[in-house]
Amino acid sequence: MPWSEGPLSRFNKLRRLVESKGLDGAVVSGKKEVYYFTGFMSGRLILPTYLFYREGKEPVLLTGSTDKGLAEKTFGGEIVTYDNYRLDSRMVAYPGFVASEAKELIKEYMRGAKKIGADSWNLPHSLFLSMKTVLEDLKIIDISDEILEMRTIKDLDELELVKTSCALNDHGYALAKLLAVPGKREVDVYSEVHQELCKKVGTFQYSAGDFVSGERSLYIGGPPTDKALRSGETFIIDLWVIYKEYWSDTCRTFVIGGVPTDKQTKIHSVVMRALENGMKMLRPGVTGAEI
DSSP: OOOOHHHHHHHHHHHHHHHHTTOSEEEEOOHHHHHHHHSOOOSSSSOOOEEEEETTSOOEEEEEGGGHHHHHTTOOSEEEEEOOOBTTTBSOOOHHHHHHHTHHHHHHHTTTOOEEEEOTTTOOHHHHHHHHHHSTTOEEEEOHHHHHHHHTSOOHHHHHHHHHHHHHHHHHHHHHHHHOOTTOBHHHHHHHHHHHHHHHHTSOOEEEEEEEEGGGGGGOOOOOOSOBOOTTOEEEEEEEEEETTEEEEEEEEEETTSOOOHHHHHHHHHHHHHHHHHHHTOOTTOOTTTO
16 A cells, blocks of 8 residues: 555664664654654554564564454555454454564565664563574663654654644634533543543543632643532633644633632733743744743
């Protein structure tokens, strides 16, 4: 299958990194890092998936047989599968099993490799042992920081996912504003917002955050509780929405009943001036700490 444009562009960055560091190849094992370079992420809670690259060869993605079709939609290299789900023998493929299954692939595909880059922050010890077993004099070079630096600059397809995530976040706040009325509980507001976000995307949609009202808002953050909202108190919502692994995170404060006190109005005006001053400082090269 052909590559999706974004994942191919990012894989080529990995290819150039391997070349620039004089490595023989790379293995990427973190769930989000594999997704970044391949566009593939399973919806299963446990499905070890590893990306292998040997310099001079096309990359290989190792994943469960149940998800091969999904991987083919975005990844243009070879896909090798293991038997991850069988009603008669295996309900979950744990990393130790997958590492054992990967030995022959590593032995043949990575033959002769001595220096392999890896996102060591994520590399399972079981996979590392399998690699050491079949590759003589293997040395793992950590490229976690380099991958993290790559991810700080977003490609166009990533920006579209960020925009969608932010739009869902805004939608959640619009709903929360309508729902945050006296008598509702914090957990009612959260659960109804989450339900509507799932309906909007048509499937599972992760959303969480801080939902604190009244005296609980003095602690700034915390999960929703069964505390009832009271007229006149503040309700801080810091909503996180993660859409296809791209995170939006903003915070808003509501006054229950919609009529703020003089003190609440004064505090709001101070915060607004601070935000306006911060926005005036936004320019390339300025750090968040300076702002």
